[in-house]
Each structure stands twice: as structure tokens, then as C-alpha cells.
Amino acid sequence: MSDIDVNIGIAAHASGLTAKTIRYYEDIGLVTPKRNENGYRVYSRLQVNKLKFLQRARALGFTIVECRQLLSLYEDKRRASADVKAIATDKIEAISLKIKELESLKESLSVLTEGCSGNDLPDCPIIDCLAGADLSD
Amino acid sequence: MSDIDVNIGIAAHASGLTAKTIRYYEDIGLVTPKRNENGYRVYSRLQVNKLKFLQRARALGFTIVECRQLLSLYEDKRRASADVKAIATDKIEAISLKIKELESLKESLSVLTEGCSGNDLPDCPIIDCLAGADLSD
DNA sequence: CTTGACCTTCCGGTTACTGGAAGCAATATA
């Protein structure tokens, strides 16, 4: 065992993940550490790097399934950059779509709240709309 | 039993929800229909309206918890429009925040893919970034 | 020697449903 091997707490700190999350990643087969005599998980430097990699990819909005793909590409020195780019491009499109949906949603809600006096009276266009008015474009 | 009472299939069609979803809404106490002799659920016109209300509110991005609040306001003839407006305004803010996050995400990914040749070579700035480059603003 | 920090496993909960199996009930067709 090299002296750069670390316990889960250190790995968590170094990767920006929680120990809980790291154990979860082990459960689903992403990063599987060795154990020492007392049963503690032991992470190599390479494994800590993978954890960091996962933390960044998740923060960028990649799902676990996508992370699994990216990780295998990360580990494969002979991968084509096109493979990686395809995953990222798909993700960008999905994000753009989600943004559009949310903007449309926000627009609908804004129209409603602007028409709502927000006073003590029971008249409320928001409720009226939900109760039956047509909100189609 | 009035002749406007309907089975779950009709209620589903009229509200735009699935029968599964309607049963789930019953499980969590949102809309509780009567039963007839054979055990089938029977929805009144009022209850179908509530289901429609829920469908619209969910489509606008309100959570079930918020729907529960909105539904109680919908049922309360003496509610203040300010109460409803507060929920909607909070929702707009949350949506705006989510949009900003997604735009930032998209920007990061776009920068990466633009720098990626997308060819058969293993050189890939996306992987390089995930592997350790700093992506801070 | 005990306190506290760190580690282990296991179980349940989260959100808002969806899918499927097994089995009645009602209806349409042959």
C-alpha cells in the first residue's frame, strides 16, 4: 500500500463529494476501493482522481449513466475525441430544451401574477386560470 | 349518484392525467372519490375539476406540496389573492434561478465542445478539463 | 481509560409517478 492511499474522509475532502456519495458510487460500481485489515475503504491516488472527475462531471449536469460513459472514455487512452464530444453535444441540446421549457413556464406565471392584485380580496386570476381558463399559446 | 359521476378512465381523459396518476393523487390525499357497489372509483364533476386544476398546476411546474396549497386556496372562497400570488412569485424566482444555473452549465459545456476537434484522435479538452483543469469563473 | 472523531453496514425516505402481475367486472362480439 502506497503512502498516498487515503481513507474515505480524505477522499471526500479531496474530491468535493461526501462520504455517503462515495459509498453510493461504490454500490453502483463506479469506483471500487480496496479494504485494509480493519475493513476501512482505501482509495489510491488514481481513484481519488476518478472521484474528482465524477464530481466535476456531475456538477456539469451529466447523469450517472453519462458519467459512466465518460469515465470509460477517461480511462481509455485510445478513445476518439468525437465520442466524448457527442455526449457533450447531446447534453447541450437537452439543456437548451430544458431552458426553453422553463422560460415558457416563467412567462405563463409572470402573465398571471402581473394580473393579480395581490390584495386581501378573493379575486385571483391565477386561481381562475388554474380553475379553467385556457392558457394555450 | 348524479349522472355526471364518472369512472376513473373518463376522469383521466377529461383531466389530461393518467388513471395511475389519479390513483396516486388519491393515495396522497389530494382527491378522494367515492366508490360504488363493485368497488370502482366514482368521480363527481367537482372532483374532475380539481383533477384538471391539478393537471394545469403541475404542468406549470408547481410541486405536489404547492398544488396542495393552491388546491386549498382554490377551495376557499375567502382566500386572499395575495396568498396565491406569493406562491406563484416564489415559483417564478425559483425558475429564474434554475434557468441561470442551466445557462451557466451550457456555457461551460459549449466552451469545451468548441475546443474539441471531434475527430478520431484521443486529444480531447473535455476529458482534460474533467480530469483536472480548473473551470472556475 | 474514556472521549470523540472516524469508520462500517443496513434500513428507510425523498419526488412524482410508472410498469407490471394477478384477478374481478362490464361490455362487445360470434
Next chain:
DNA sequence: TATATTGCTTCCAGTAACCGGAAGGTCAAG
């Protein structure tokens, strides 16, 4: 009338990506 097809019922399990907490073992310090 017999059968086939829907439609309805309940229950169980699974989804994504973890989080919280309980019960208990381990290790270093005072």
C-alpha cells in the same frame, strides 16, 4: 350463451441520486 376484450381493482417494485439516522467497531489523544 360463450368468449374475448376492455376496464377496473390491489399490491409490489423500480426510477435518480443520493441523504439521514441507528447501531456498532476502530483509532488517536489526553
